[in-house]
Structure formats: structure tokens, C-alpha cells
Amino acid sequence: MDQPRLLDGRLKLRHLVLVDVLTTHGSVIAAAAALHITQPVATRTLRDLEAILGVSLYERGPRGVTPTLIGETFTRHARAVLAQLTQAGRHVTELADAHRGTVVVGTDPGGANELLLRAIARLKVERPQLSVVIRENAPEALSVELGAGRLDLIVGRRGLTVNESETQTPLYTEPVGVFARAGHPLALRPAVSFAELQTQPWVIPGVETGLRRDVEHLFARHGMPLPENRIEVTSPLAVRQLLHDADLVGLLPASVGYDDPGLCPLPIGLSVKNAITVTTATGRTASPGAEALITTLRELAVEQCHLPDALPRVTPSRAC
Known part of the structure; x- marks a missing residue:
């Protein structure tokens, strides 16, 4: 695969979008349904992309498709490009009016902790026209969503293992x-x-x-x-x-x-211990709305004496 094949005008955004969705769903039928296109269109788009690259991206099987090593690699690049374009669109909107825009926050089920909810409430007072969306999913799925640019940040309990493409900032323990x-x-x-x-x-x-x-x-x-x-x-x-x-x-x-x-x-x-962190995509510039939410989260953590790597001051309110 050499550079001219990707920059000669044949590669389209629809190719990158298809790779993202197809790797996620593992089925051409499911990918076509998710993109609201017919299966023949999805199949033809994939065939065109593989012709441009000169390699097969997926192994076909009776139960769907599985990305090859090259397919997995190209999917990561495709998602990075789509994420940058998504962020660029948000930046343009929010730079035109810093109080507008949308912040999409991911958290694991049950992970929408008190601090996150209080931070959103405070942020909405300061920026009433800023939309905030909370999406719950398993930790592994959240990482995929973050890498694809469908999430601005992840707030909640995260594991000790950090992906190279992610940056974790502790809030409190x-x-x-x-x-x-x-x-x-x-x-x-x-x-x-x-x-x-x-x-x-x-x-x-x-x-x-x-x-x-x-x-x-x-x-x-x-x-x-x-x-x-x-x-x-x-x-x-x-x-x-x-x-x-x-x-x-x-x-x-x-x-x-x-x-x-x-x-x-x-x-x-x-x-x-429940370690609450903010996870962002490494190397990706956060939108003004996302930066504002992260700042609010850290402010609230400090106000409550929930410092990184320190236990919160919790006192039982009654005798059992």
C-alpha cells in the first residue's frame, strides 16, 4: 500500500465509514442495515476499497466477516480519521458560539456517579445551550467508541490497563x-x-x-x-x-x-476502591464543551477533597 493510492481521489469517506461499522458488526448485512444502505451497495463499496488498497481486509465466513491483521490496522486508521473530522465539525460549531455544541460522555453501566451528574448540572447552569449526552456501555465498547470519535470522554471506573491511544486523568478514589x-x-x-x-x-x-x-x-x-x-x-x-x-x-x-x-x-x-477517572483520546484536541466539562469535574473533585489517589472523607451518618 503506497501513499498515492490513498490520495489519488478514489478513497471516499463512505469507505472509511463502512470499515468502521463493518468491523464493529462483523456482518455485511448488519453493517448495511446500520448505514441504511442495501447489502449489494455495502458489498460493492467494500470491494472497491479493497481494490484501492490492493489487499483483502476481511475473511469471509458463513457467519459474517472477520478483519484480517491488515483490516484491523486499517480500521484503527479509519476511525482516527473519522474522529478527527467529527471533532473538526464540533470545533467549528463551538468556536462560532462557545456556549453551544454537544458533549458526549461515556460511562460503564451504573458508572454515572454522583460527581459526573453534579458536574453536568453545574455546567448546564453556565452553558444552558450546550447539550450533554451520557452513553452507557461496557468498558471495552466505550474504548472503541472513544477511538472512533463517537465519545468525547469517558468518566467512571476504569481498569488498570490503559490503551496507548487513551489518556487517563484521575479524579478521586x-x-x-x-x-x-x-x-x-x-x-x-x-x-x-x-x-x-x-x-x-x-x-x-x-x-x-x-x-x-x-x-x-x-x-x-x-x-x-x-x-x-x-x-x-x-x-x-x-x-x-x-x-x-x-x-x-x-x-x-x-x-x-x-x-x-x-x-x-x-x-x-x-x-x-472505586477509582474514578477521565479518559480522553491521546493526541486529540478536546472541544471547548468537553474541556469545560473536564474542568468542572476536577473543580468538584477538589471541592469535595476527592484528590487523586486519596480516599474521600466519608463518615457514617448514623449508628446501625
Whole structure:
């Protein structure tokens, strides 16, 4: 593949868009439906692109298509180009009127934490004409969306592994505790062992959430499998409601559990912490609206003494 083949006028934006969608869906039929074009048009567009590049981008199979190594590489470049063009359009709009525009924020299910919601509320007071969109998805899917320019930033709990194309900025670290309803038998105990907790009915984070991996590691460190008697949910609010309604135990961020007078933290020490970060695409200039939201997030984190790598000041509001 040499440079003239990409700059001789044959390569069109529709080729890049198709590669992005086709790699995401793994099916020409699904990609055509997503782009609102017919399957023959999608097939012909792909064939034209492969002729321009002089290589095959996908392996065809009975259940769809799979990108080759070259296909995966070209997809990353295509998404980077589309992301830059998307950002360019937003920049033009927002530079013409800094109080307008759209910021798209990604977060894992249940990850729209209090700080993010408060930051959006404050930003809307300052910039009422700025639109803010929150999209929930699994961490891996959020990374794809960020790389493709469909997200401006990701706010929430992220893993320790950072992609080369991403930059993470810590906001604060919040402890996670084991909670139960105030009348739960274990809430009256002076101490609870992890072995006792493992036999209890649990509410644990769903596999789509970033916290799920830490829960699995927590049980693994104690040489125990996940509880068989369990309910899996993605939303902390759903966890809280279930703990209210039954004799269950579950993990909750301190800000959610301690603020609920109907719940009690169980007397057991955990090493699980909820690290909240802002993730942006490396090397991509943020739009004025996105920059404003990031600034507001950091301001609120400092105001609440939620400094990077420091535990928040959380005090139980009552005795259980």
C-alpha cells in the first residue's frame, strides 16, 4: 500500500465509514442495515476499497466477516480519521458560539456517579445551550467508541490497563464497602469474616461493569468462588433497593451506601476502591464543551477533597 493510492481521489469517506461499522458488526448485512444502505451497495463499496488498497481486509465466513491483521490496522486508521473530522465539525460549531455544541460522555453501566451528574448540572447552569449526552456501555465498547470519535470522554471506573491511544486523568478514589440493610443479622455483629460473607446471598456487579473484575479478584484472593446464591445487576441504585428489600449483602461505593440511612456497612475490611477517572483520546484536541466539562469535574473533585489517589472523607451518618 503506497501513499498515492490513498490520495489519488478514489478513497471516499463512505469507505472509511463502512470499515468502521463493518468491523464493529462483523456482518455485511448488519453493517448495511446500520448505514441504511442495501447489502449489494455495502458489498460493492467494500470491494472497491479493497481494490484501492490492493489487499483483502476481511475473511469471509458463513457467519459474517472477520478483519484480517491488515483490516484491523486499517480500521484503527479509519476511525482516527473519522474522529478527527467529527471533532473538526464540533470545533467549528463551538468556536462560532462557545456556549453551544454537544458533549458526549461515556460511562460503564451504573458508572454515572454522583460527581459526573453534579458536574453536568453545574455546567448546564453556565452553558444552558450546550447539550450533554451520557452513553452507557461496557468498558471495552466505550474504548472503541472513544477511538472512533463517537465519545468525547469517558468518566467512571476504569481498569488498570490503559490503551496507548487513551489518556487517563484521575479524579478521586472512593472506597467500596460491603453493605446490608440496617436490620440484617450480620449488621449487629462486632466483626464478620469473609468466609461468613461468602455463604450469604449476594448482589454483585454485572459483567458489564468495571467493578465486576475487582469483585472476582477479591473472592479469588480468599480462595473462594463467587457466591452461588447471587443476583447480578449493573446499577448501584438497583443494588441499594435490593438490599433494602431482602437479607442480602452487596458491594456499594461509599458515597452511595453511607448516604442511605436504611443501610449499614458490615464490619469487614476490604481493599477494593472505586477509582474514578477521565479518559480522553491521546493526541486529540478536546472541544471547548468537553474541556469545560473536564474542568468542572476536577473543580468538584477538589471541592469535595476527592484528590487523586486519596480516599474521600466519608463518615457514617448514623449508628446501625
